[in-house]
Amino acid sequence: MLTLFYAPGACSLAPHIVLEWIGQPYEAKRVQYGSPELVAVNPSGAVPALRDESGWVLTQAGAILHYLARRFPQAGLDAGNTPEEQAELDRWSSFMTGDLHPSFYPIFMPERYTADRSEAAKEAVRQAGMELVRKRLALLDAQLAEHPFILGERRTVIDAYAFPMIRWAIMKLPEKLGRYPHVQALHDRVTEDAAVRKVLADEGLDRAA
Numbered sequence: 386m387l388t389l390f391y392a393p394g395a396c397s398l399a400p401h402i403v404l405e406w407i408g409q410p411y412e413a414k415r416v417q418y419g420s421p422e423l424v425a426v427n428p429s430g431a432v433p434a435l436r437d438e439s440g441w442v443l444t445q446a447g448a449i450l451h452y453l454a455r456r457f458p459q460a461g462l463d464a465g466n467t468p469e470e471q472a473e474l475d476r477w478s479s480f481m482t483g484d485l486h487p488s489f490y491p492i493f494m495p496e497r498y499t500a501d502r503s504e505a506a507k508e509a510v511r512q513a514g515m516e517l518v519r520k521r522l523a524l525l526d527a528q529l530a531e532h533p534f535i536l537g538e539r540r541t542v543i544d545a546y547a548f549p550m551i552r553w554a555i556m557k558l559p560e561k562l563g564r565y566p567h568v569q570a571l572h573d574r575v576t577e578d579a580a581v582r583k584v585l586a587d588e589g590l591d592r593a594a
Contacts, residue, residue: 387411390426390434392418393588396446396486397433398549401588403453403542405580407460413587447478450542462542470536474543477528477535481546485525488517489550492557518554522565529567533574540575548575552590 389404391397391413404411416423419430427434427444435443435452443449451474454463464474491498491514495507525547528535535543551572555561562569575581585591 386438388436389413390416390423390432390436391588392416392432394549394552394590395432396546396549398552398584398588398590399446399542399545400433400435400449400453401584402545402548402575402581403450403462405584406462406540406545407453407457409457415588445482446546447482450546451478454542461539462545464536464541473536474541477543478546480521480524481543481550485518485521485547485550488514488521489553489557490514492518492553515558518558519564522554522562522568526565526567529571534571544571544575547571548581 387404387409389397389400389411391401393415401413404413414422416432418432423432423434424430426436426442429444431444433444433446433449435449437443443452454460464470491510495510495514496502498510499506501507525535532538534540535547551562551568554568555572562572576585582591
């Protein structure tokens with residue numbers, strides 16, 4: 386049985402959702418960042434980490450999502466079979482990993498981005514991070530303008546990947562998703578899914594964004 390190591394509301398929420406969508410038995414273990422239990426599995430002390438039945442461990446959210454989509458093709462969560470369709474999945478996975486996710490770092494950890502310890506300096510960093518998030522969400526909103534899901538007419542692991550970050554935007558942007566109606570629609574569509582509601586409840590997030 387697969388074991389997912391997660392922290393509530395983190396990007397590990399994405400593989401947690403995908404495991405539920407797949408419908409095969411798995412174990413979800415809640416851990417603290419940097420805890421001995423987590424470091425024993427992933428030396429970086431970060432989530433997510435996925436351990437398979439043999440003890441092999443995979444880290445990094447994007448890699449885990451690709452692995453799950455390809456290990457369980459019957460779930461229909463991968464892209465299509467053409468090189469172009471697979472490239473689109475890779476492109477949007479890279480967007481989540483390299484563009485949208487890092488845009489939140491200055492908001493969550495502003496002290497990492499300034500040598501000035503004053504609250505004013507940290508607030509300036511937060512505001513800069515919010516502007517980055519807005520730019521990334523605008524790109525995502527444009528992608529969703531003509532389709533219900535990021536890659537088209539059906540859900541894939543990329544929609545799960547976006548979901549925790551969309552939740553962060555709702556929590557951190559003063560205007561929430563008011564400027565991004567198509568992103569809001571994706572959030573609502575995913576949230577309405579029974580499997581997603583179960584995962585949110587399991588992580589204690591069912592009363593959050």
